[in-house]
């Protein structure tokens with residue numbers, strides 16, 4: 080079963096004191112279509128929060144369902160225990176599209192698409208919502224996998240914490256295109272342009288304990304994000 084991810088075109092995130100872009104605001108985007116497009120292509124976020132007075136940023140997997148971002152992990156995780164206490168969090172997602180090589184050191188840049196989300200997460204206690212979130216996480220990272228594998232047992236479900244973060248305060252920032260050099264530098268005899276970068280799956284490596292009759296599924300053989 081696949082739970083559809085609803086995007087409402089035209090609906091924008093309000094710009095708040097926290098999400099208002101200060102540098103190069105023209106690269107900012109607040110429409111849900113753009114923000115959700117980036118969230119749906121990425122699958123690793125960095126979760127920032129303060130734990131016992133100490134700022135911490137932890138990388139983790141995520142999925143989006145409608146207007147919520149889901150993260151999960153062990154019940155023992157400090158990140159999940161702290162966040163379920165209702166503390167302020169800041170979550171970022173970054174997709175790198177290229178290295179931008181300018182004629183001067185100063186104007187080098189990167190082409191990227193990134194999102195910053197602020198909010199407070201809540202613990203998912205409802206069993207059905209928890210399973211739907213776990214399914215969404217699995218499908219978001221590798222679509223088709225959930226149907227092939229053993230479902231979580233009750234004990235495994237209890238050992239897993241799932242949190243949802245409402246998508247109400249978010250911004251996207253995007254850079255595309257060639258380098259932007261100072262006019263006088265365009266005459267310099269230096270190569271300039273973009274080195275495109277993308278995430279690419281390699282050849283799947285079978286588990287050494289895999290039975291020889293089991294074929295590589297299509298979603299692993301031809302894994303791609305988009």
Ligand SMILES: Cc1cc2nc3c(=O)[nH]c(=O)nc-3n(C[C@H](O)[C@H](O)[C@H](O)COP(=O)(O)OP(=O)(O)OC[C@H]3O[C@@H](n4cnc5c(N)ncnc54)[C@H](O)[C@@H]3O)c2cc1C
Pocket residue numbers: 123135137138139140141151152153155156157158
């Ligand atoms: C690509 C990726 C995907 C992940 N997906 C998930 C997920 O879906 N769910 C999940 O629960 N965890 C995930 N993790 C692991 C996550 O980053 C934490 O390590 C994990 O949540 C354990 O937290 P903890 O409470 O034990 O760590 P903490 O007790 O919070 O960590 C203590 C200290 O350990 C170090 N540390 C912890 N994690 C890392 C790390 N990843 N890299 C370097 N140092 C670290 C830091 O110094 C930190 O201050 C993922 C990590 C990566 C890199």
